[in-house]
Amino acid sequence: MESTNQSVALIVGVTGMTGVALTEALKMPAALGGPWVVYGVSRRSLPSWFPSSLLNNHIMLDTLNQQQTHKILAPLSSQITHVFWVALQVNESEEVNISLNSTMLSNVLEALTYIGNKYSWEHFWDMADARVLAEQQIWASVTDKANNEAFNCTNGDVFTWKMIWKVLCDAFGVEFVPFDEEENFDFVDFMKDKGEVWDTIVEEKGLYATKMEEITCVDALCQLLKLEIQHVCSMNKSREFGFHGYENTLKSIPEWVDRMRQMKILP
DSSP: OOOOOOEEEETTTTTSSHHHHHHHHTSSTTOOTSSSSEEEOOOOOOOTSOOOGSEEEEOOTTTTOHHHHHHHHHHGTTOOEEEEEOOOOOOOOOOOOEEEEEEOOOTTTTEEOSSSSSHHSSSSBBOOHHHHHHHHHHHHHHGGGGTTOOOOOOSSSOOOOOHHHHHHHHHHEEEEEEOOOOOOOOOOHHHHHHHHHHHHHHHHTTOOOOOOHOOOOOHHHHHHHHSSSSOHHHHOHHHHTTTTOOOOOOHHHHHHHHHHHHHHSOO
């Protein structure tokens, strides 16, 4: 098949929040490098909340299977001009580069108890909104001087987990409980038998059918919040190369909670 000048994106991990944001951003009329043809890859079928009309083609594929991946993607190789890798698998050994998974068990806890340590509660961190990550990936893929360069991606501001916890409590309508260094709360152990509780919430609230382990990373989150480092990355290089995307972290979290409620992922 002959190649063309058409921009064709392959988004691997399309059903994650970053994948959704990427799909929507690429299909915007003013998208850099557009108009785009967008192929989306995921291990499972598209959920009902996914804007499937924005995809030119959905490919259900387990990219861990080398033979299957080659068989399905090789015929498309001459068409695809850009690959966006936003897939993520979390396991017990990962300690960094893990973004906060949305808290969804507000109906279980009467109040949110902070599950990290005093250091992470008080020191500065940063994170990347999926929309900023999507915007930067598109920018980097169509900007010549960004070729073969590595860039950090964050919202451009910093926060403490004390600030974030208040925002989460407000978003879910629960009481804010300050960090108590004397309290010994094992969040991982507490959550071990909560799968059935989540199943009940899904059924009672008419949510999209998910299992708790599909949308949470309890072990990884606990490890992340117990790190004794200031997790702050510089965006200077991105700005010097011409990327100026940003989000207000404290405002973006309630926006994503609302979005996931609209998608029927959260109650």
